Amino acid sequence: MERRVSRLAPSPTGALHLGNARTFLINWAVARNSLWELLLRVENLDGPRNKPWATQQAIDDLTWLGMDFDGPITTQAADLDPYRAAMQHLAEAGLTYPCALTRAQIEQASTAPHDNDHELRFPEHLRPVGPIADSPSAFVDEHTNYRLLVEDAVVPVTDTFAGTKQFNPFREIGDFVIWTKREQPAYQLAVVVDDHRQGVTDVVRGMDLLPSAARQQLLYGALGWPVPHWWHLPLVLGPDGRRLAKRHGDTRISYYRECGIAPQRVIGLLAWWSGVTASRVELSAEEFRQGFTIERLDARPITFSKDDEQWLCGS
Numbered sequence: 001m002e003r004r005v006s007r008l009a010p011s012p013t014g015a016l017h018l019g020n021a022r023t024f025l026i027n028w029a030v031a032r033n034s035l036w037e038l039l040l041r042v043e044n045l046d047g048p049r050n051k052p053w054a055t056q057q058a059i060d061d062l063t064w065l066g067m068d069f070d071g072p073i074t075t076q077a078a079d080l081d082p083y084r085a086a087m088q089h090l091a092e093a094g095l096t097y098p099c100a101l102t103r104a105q106i107e108q109a110s111t112a113p114h115d116n117d118h119e120l121r122f123p124e125h126l127r128p129v130g131p132i133a134d135s136p137s138a139f140v141d142e143h144t145n146y147r148l149l150v151e152d153a154v155v156p157v158t159d160t161f162a163g164t165k166q167f168n169p170f171r172e173i174g175d176f177v178i179w180t181k182r183e184q185p186a187y188q189l190a191v192v193v194d195d196h197r198q199g200v201t202d203v204v205r206g207m208d209l210l211p212s213a214a215r216q217q218l219l220y221g222a223l224g225w226p227v228p229h230w231w232h233l234p235l236v237l238g239p240d241g242r243r244l245a246k247r248h249g250d251t252r253i254s255y256y257r258e259c260g261i262a263p264q265r266v267i268g269l270l271a272w273w274s275g276v277t278a279s280r281v282e283l284s285a286e287e288f289r290q291g292f293t294i295e296r297l298d299a300r301p302i303t304f305s306k307d308d309e310q311w312l313c314g315s
């Protein structure tokens, strides 16, 4: 049987909420039902945003809900050499260049209007002058941002759950940052290097990262590595239709835990949201796993309602 490996990859920049918990629970259930290995990788490269308490809290939340994982827990910041090696490879292939421009400078030089909800696209006229692709260089200045040279082309992403979607990273984001001036890889590069070095074959995560899959495919291609199977799952939204966040009240798993709410109540809600049960009933993670099939997962986002909140509070 082919070895399949998946991972839970929380960022310790905040607490796990009901939305993250549902994605992790589904990832866990699919991995356990399909006999995949399941790793836990703490994505702690976003230094300034990391919270010192968040790693242990994420582990405690997952364990409290009844999930487990295989092998040692890894953290990204523990070893930067594999990311440097990937940067070296990309630099030698002429696919990356240093870029010291600040966000304000890019905004100023952009012709397209920019609203804060959207990512800032890097306009191609800000690329260094002269051909980059045909001039191999070295990755030397770790104190500078580096961008990936992105071609104007459609990148199809074939997702096991969401189907095939077309993206054009050049139009959406332009040359994006893969190495930061903090002397660390940026998210897009870090996640690709880690999934590759950890032998991850199945990436299960929230739908908000689907456009990132196209960007990551560019890196997989440039590094000559196989693309994993993607599974981008629907998000949980607040009543206002926006991604679940603090403004929707306290939906942190640690909050329910501290309030003395049983994990079975939380899983009961996630199970109802995931097509496992026809109504909210208390359930263990193990019962969730036994009842879960991806075919019954609704592709539409879930809206966290007042009734859901009341259910969690025990009425």
Ligand code: GLU
Pocket (backbone or CB within 6 Å): 009, 010, 011, 043, 191, 204, 205, 209
């Ligand atoms: N650490 C990322 C996050 O918490 C997930 C990255 C990934 O699954 O690719 O949003």
